[in-house]
Amino acid sequence: MSALKIKRGASSHSAYDLRDPHAELNETHTLAVLVDNEAGVLARVIGLFSGRGYNIESLTVAEVDHQGHRSRITIVTRGTPSVIEQIKAQLGRLVPVHDVHDLTVEGPAVERELALFKVVGTGEKRIEALRLAEIFRANVVDSTLQSFVFEITGTPDKIDAFADLMRPLGLTDVARTGVAALSRGA
Amino acid sequence: MSRQMTGAKMVVQALKDQGVEVVFGYPGGAVLPIYDELFQQNDIRHILVRHEQGAVHMAEGYARSTGKPGVVLVTSGPGATNAVTGLTDALMDSIPIVVLSGQVPTFMIGTDGFQEADTVGITRPCTKHNWLVKDTDRLAETIHQAFHVATKGRPGPVLIDIPKDVQFASGTYVPPKAARTDHYQPRVKGDIEAITRLVELMETAERPIFYTGGGVINSGPAASQLLRELVDATGFPITSTLMGLGAYPASGKHWLGMLGMHGLYEANMAMHDCDLMINLGARFDDRITGRIADFSPHSKKAHVDIDPSSINKVIHVDIPIVGDVGHVIEDILKVWKARGRKVNHEGLARWWAQIEEWKKVNCLSYKPSDKIIKPQYALQRLEALTKDRDRYITTEVGQHQMWAAQFLGFEAPNRWMTSGGLGTMGYGLPASIGVQIAHPEALVINVAGEASWLMNMQEMGTAVQFRAPVKQFILNNERLGMVRQWQQLLHGERYSQSWSEALPDFVKLAEAFGCGGAKVDNPADLDDAIRMMIDYDGPFILDVLVEKHENCFPMIPSGKPHNEMLLGDASTEGAIQAGGAVLV
């Protein structure tokens, strides 16, 4: 496109309309997708996102009903309201998908993520890391004389905040699970 | 009743139980057990193609002309990858196809075995759904589910990958009724409240229009019947996409012709100026909408589609109705009749007067010639000499395809087979064979461009072998005409690689294949040549040498609104200059 010097918004020389038809603002939504846990189902969902150019900010999946072979995929995605609607409709038409819930619009939901942080250091920094971990209610799940591994659960924001604090204190590795979410109430 | 049998036998049994009469295929190591079973029975006919892409297009032609799913059998690796274009084509055009592919034995999967390819991985984005069957006990049920998925809701292609050891092993056969299909049941009834709101708008609209599409064909002949009733009862004008031609008869009183990039002036103007647009089974494709922001700016829009993802994908609509278009039209009619069959008569009369004005533009007119065959003239003659026959038309892709859509009239659904969404050159010849296999007595004509035709010409061998008397009507302009047209209009007349050089002698080619052939280049001889083609007892290639530089009009340049249509060479001046700027 750039080679032809076609500006975004100019479309008269293209087979496609290069204009952005949705000059809307992006929103972040958390979707819960219930699927048959059959071979390739995750590839199908991920392929849908990459093939149609949708964003995945986080994705978690696990079988939640072993008898019924159902898995729950929690996807955090970003897009304009019409793109989000399209994502839900596209997910809904995949054959192994049973249900798509938009937890962001279907009323209040709880979102949790688990993360492990390795913090390496000695002296003051080490003590400070431990003190902050307590404030954040992170557990120490491994320790050596030079390092801790903290386990923390919370919203993605809380985990981000904890990461920011740990970085100057010797943070070397992070593992995050991505978001699991459920609607509140019955 | 369940029985023990080998996986290979199960495949054949399941196909029989699904009512399959024909399989288009090509053998290879990974499907030999299935071919062995096919050999030992007489219920299912196997059409041996020359290339697996041809098999899928044949199955598409078969499916589109019968309403039944088309079935394809290919081997692993290259057999499966050759089917990919056809699968993508069927996905884009919502054609129900079931492809069975062989795979290396389960214990070899992942070892880069001979002719191993990750077929389910490769075909995942180009099928509606696909399966790798690793257990013979699951095979029969999977095949039954595959037919269900291919045909229910928005139809589409599916693929079942069957490793060779699964074909050899024994398992329990289950009949179609015992297969679980309850988890995939798309909704067919539309929301009655939304339908009522639409009827209210129909009662008062001053400038309504029906914009119909392939969904009406997908829904089946009953939907076309109901559509005719609805259009004729309301007196609203109707236009259709390329994919929906024939659902409403071209001779019908309210027919405006095709809309879109190469659609008719009156159809596009009516779409632009309407105050109520009723989309029945069409998907607001970019060949239709042109510039989105200027698409029919003053209308309320209703959209009936069985696929929720089609709705609000491109154009935001006021009344979305998810459901089968046949069921929905039935309900529209019920509600509309119950409320007293009201329409806005004065408004409609003014609307039709306006439409008659647009029709006077005579947008399909072209400069006739008595020296050279104009492609439009060739199609007019083809129409005149074949329209009263039991006729099916397929096309390749390019200018000839658009002229065929403009100049041939379709009176019934399922008689027009063309590659719309993917625009696959090489579709028409194999598709014509598939149609002919389904309708052995009918007149089946592939309207082709010489360049497209060469892409799958090997299938002429299939036509000859299986005595499919398909007529290949090649509009030979010795150019990649559609590409040449764009280069003329948008790329400063720099004709980069759009010549058909070193073309074969099509008459000799016909002779080499063992079918009939003739060449015609004089308008005065055209009728006789067409008659010769029709009357010939067998497949025939007619090489029609046409004007080389004819452009297809009307044309809405991409990204332009409907009312900025180019009507003929005289109106292209500006476009040529604008196009020149692209590369400077």
Ligand SMILES: Cc1cc2nc3c(=O)[nH]c(=O)nc-3n(C[C@H](O)[C@H](O)[C@H](O)COP(=O)(O)OP(=O)(O)OC[C@H]3O[C@@H](n4cnc5c(N)ncnc54)[C@H](O)[C@@H]3O)c2cc1C
């Ligand atoms: C060179 C070239 C030029 C072209 N120019 C034009 C042009 O000028 N004009 C034009 O019209 N096209 C043109 N096309 C074709 C175009 O690209 C699209 O393929 C076509 O417009 C799509 O048709 P459609 O909207 O009817 O949708 P289809 O692709 O036929 O899709 C059918 C729609 O109906 C829905 N549906 C399916 N079954 C049902 C059911 N039972 N009930 C309700 N809904 C159902 C589906 O979900 C889908 O949304 C051109 C193609 C080529 C190759």
Ligand SMILES: Cc1ncc(C[n+]2csc(CCOP(=O)(O)OP(=O)(O)O)c2C)c(N)n1
């Ligand atoms: C497989 C494939 N490759 C390339 C194209 C791009 N393309 C569209 S039309 C066209 C020219 C077709 O020429 P021809 O078949 O002679 O038909 P004409 O336009 O001259 O009628 C080309 C190259 C395509 N549609 N399909």
